[in-house]
Amino acid sequence: DVKTIKIVVKSKKKPNLVVGDNDLTLKVYPFKNNDAGSGKPGASAPSALADGDTVSAMLGMELKPSIEATSEADSRKTITLKMLCSKGEKPQKTNSGDAGGTSNSDGTSNGVAAGGSGTTGNTDNKGLVYTKWEEPSKLGFTFPDENAQKPCTSDKDKQTCSLEGSTKNFAATTKASATFKSAEAGDYQCVVYALKPEALTKFNEEVAKTGVTPSAISAAFAAANLTANKNLAKLAINIHVPEDFTLPHTGEWNWNLQLGAIAAVMVSVLAAGFVASQTEACRKLFYERRRC
Secondary structure: OOOOOOOOOOOOOOOOOOOOOEEEEEEEOOOOOOOOOOOOOOOOOOOOOOOEEEEEOOOHHHHEEEEEEEOOOOOOOEEEEEEEEOOOOOOOEEEOOOOOOEEEEOEEEEEEEOOOOOOOOOOOOOEEOOEEEEEEEHHHOOOOOOOOOOEEEEEOOOOOOOOOOOOEOOEEEEEEEEEOOOOEEEEEEEEEEEEHHHHHHHHHHHHHHOOOOOHHHHHHHOOOOOEEEEEEEEEEEEEEEEEOOOOOOOOOOOOHHHHHHHHHHHHHHHHHHHHHHHHHHHHHHHHHHHOO
């Protein structure tokens, strides 16, 4: 008898990584928990900010957001983080007349009113405009340059990069920590970018121009056929710095003072009663001894 044996040899080589449309991910955290992933109580990582989220910081207090970017498959390209910021200002009328304008789909106003009057720049829901975009350092941010960031790349078709607190490996990663400490109260907008080399080149070209804005940078990316979440990723955050902190108004005396005063009176009454009772007891004891 003749028997046929079929031997199947499977290759241990992993398939090549394919860079998809959602290859690049950018996350910004309001702070970094150094114990995240350690298993200690309360050591879970903070939730990442969504695009357009607002964080608040007291005047003079440091805010230290943590920024991370990951690539699933683009192992040879370094990811670089960049940021542009602007401080909100009251809009200025371009000419006489009532300020007004038409609304955009994102809820801002283009500042152009019927009848020829209007304001310069887009307004937010507080009526502020953000027209002057500049390096973070000019507004109180300390943002690390390329040499101070912590990038990681892998060999071709490998995923050997990881982030602290994560069990997943990536083809490429980078991370950085920023510091914001404003000397002025107000509202700020910042746009954080995660850029692969081709997008970084275009970004640097645009920020070198006068009057740069995030919209102009996005238009330049589109003109160069650079795709969001593949060649670049961006995320906008709002930072609110209120005026000096004051206690809520509670009248001439607040409740804590009123309750404290009542407690002090009650303690005094109890103490007086105790002293009086002890005095009466001593008096009775003295008279009883004299009778003896």
